[in-house]
Amino acid sequence: MRDQNDRGVRTGRGIVLGAALLAAVTTGLVRYQTLLGAVHVALLYLLIVLLVSARYGRVAGMVMSGLAFLAFNFFFIPPYHTLAIGNPLDWLVLAVFLATALTAAQLLHRARRESALREAARVKDALLAGVSHDIRTPLTSIRAIAHEVAQDGDERGLVIEEESIRLTQFVEDMLDLSRLRVGGLVVASAINAADDVVGAALQRVAGIAGDREIVARVEGEPLLAGRFDFTHTLRVVANLLENAIKYSPRDAAVELAVRREGDRLLFVVADRGPGLPPGEEEAVFSAFYRPRHAVPDARSAGLGLALARGLAEVQQGALSYAPRPGGGSVFTLSLPAVDLHDSLSVL
Structure with a gap:
C-alpha cells in the first residue's frame, strides 16, 4: 500500500511539473503562432512527453500526451483559441500526434521495465553464483564427516553422504547456470x-x-x-x-x-x-x-x-x-x- 501511495505521489508530481513545462513552452511558441508549422510544435511537445515519461512513468506520460494534444489544438490549429477545427486534414495531424505521443510513452515505459528486469536478473544471477560458491565448502566438509561416520558402521552417515552429494550437484548446477547467464562459464572448444x-x-x-x-x-x-x-x-x-x-x-x-x-x-x-x-x-x-x-x-x-x-x-x-x-x-x-x-x- 505504501509503495502504491509513493507511486501515486510521484505520478502526480510528474503531471504537475510536466504541465508547468508544457505551459512555459507553449507561452514561448504562441508568440510565433503564425510562423510555426505543425511539425515544429509536434516535435517539441513529443519531447516534453518523453521527458515526463522517462522521469515519472507511463501514466504521467500519457496524461501529458492528452494535455499536449489539447494545447496543440487550442493554440496552433486554426481557428486559434478554440477546440474547433476548420480544415478536416488537421484532424489527421492531431490524431497522428496523439497516437505517436501515447505510443512513445508506452514504448519508453516498456523499455525501462525490460531494462530493470535485465538488471534485476543480472544481480540475481551474480548473487546466486556467489552464494553457490560459498556453499560448496561446508558441503564438502559435511560429506567428508559423513563418510567417516558411515565407515564406522552408522548407516545414517551413508544417508547424509548421499544427500550431501545430491545437494552438491544441485549447487554446482546453480553455479554453472548463473555463470552461463553472466557470461562467466569457461568453454574450451x-x-x-x-x-x-x-x-x-x-x-x-x-x-x-x-x-x-x-x-x-x-x-x-x-x-x-x-x-x-x-x-x-x-x-x-x-x-x-x-x-x-x-x-x-x-x-x-x-x-x-x-x-x-x-x-x-x-x-x-x-x-x-x-x-x-x-x-x-x-x-x-x-x-x-x-x-x-x-x-x-x-x-x-x-x-x-x-x-x-x-x-x-x-x-x-x-x-x-x-x-x-x-x-x-x-x-x-x-x-x-x-x-x-x-x-x-x-x-
Whole structure:
C-alpha cells in the first residue's frame, strides 16, 4: 500500500511539473503562432512527453500526451483559441500526434521495465553464483564427516553422504547456470570424436540405467567429429539420457543416435515416455520448470534441461525437443561438425 501511495505521489508530481513545462513552452511558441508549422510544435511537445515519461512513468506520460494534444489544438490549429477545427486534414495531424505521443510513452515505459528486469536478473544471477560458491565448502566438509561416520558402521552417515552429494550437484548446477547467464562459464572448444562422447555418457549413466536397455549408434562416416567442449557436451548428453531413463517405461529401450547433417553434428536421444503436453515444448527448458505429467521426484529441481540448453548455446550449438512418432520424446543436441580429413591435412 505504501509503495502504491509513493507511486501515486510521484505520478502526480510528474503531471504537475510536466504541465508547468508544457505551459512555459507553449507561452514561448504562441508568440510565433503564425510562423510555426505543425511539425515544429509536434516535435517539441513529443519531447516534453518523453521527458515526463522517462522521469515519472507511463501514466504521467500519457496524461501529458492528452494535455499536449489539447494545447496543440487550442493554440496552433486554426481557428486559434478554440477546440474547433476548420480544415478536416488537421484532424489527421492531431490524431497522428496523439497516437505517436501515447505510443512513445508506452514504448519508453516498456523499455525501462525490460531494462530493470535485465538488471534485476543480472544481480540475481551474480548473487546466486556467489552464494553457490560459498556453499560448496561446508558441503564438502559435511560429506567428508559423513563418510567417516558411515565407515564406522552408522548407516545414517551413508544417508547424509548421499544427500550431501545430491545437494552438491544441485549447487554446482546453480553455479554453472548463473555463470552461463553472466557470461562467466569457461568453454574450451576443441576437435572431439562423437564416439568418445557416446562411450563416456554411457559409462556415466550406467548406475542409473541398471538393467535398462540403451541402444547407441553412430551413423554415417566411420568417425564423426565436431568442435565443442568435451566436458560440457558430455554433461548435456548424460543429462538427456538420465531424463529419458527416468520417464521411459522399464521395458522400452532408450536410444542415442549420432549423425551428421550438413555442417552440424547431431546427438539425438529418444525415449518412449509420455512426451510433453502441447505448449510446453519451450517451457521445459526454463529453470525450475517441471512438466505437468512429471513423475513425482523430490530429487529433481528442474535445472537439468535449462542448464543443458545453456551449455549447448555457449558452444555455438542448440538443444531442441520434438514429439516422437508413436509416443515419447526426442531431444536433439546440435553442435558444429568437423571434417576430420580436412583437419588432418591442415595439420
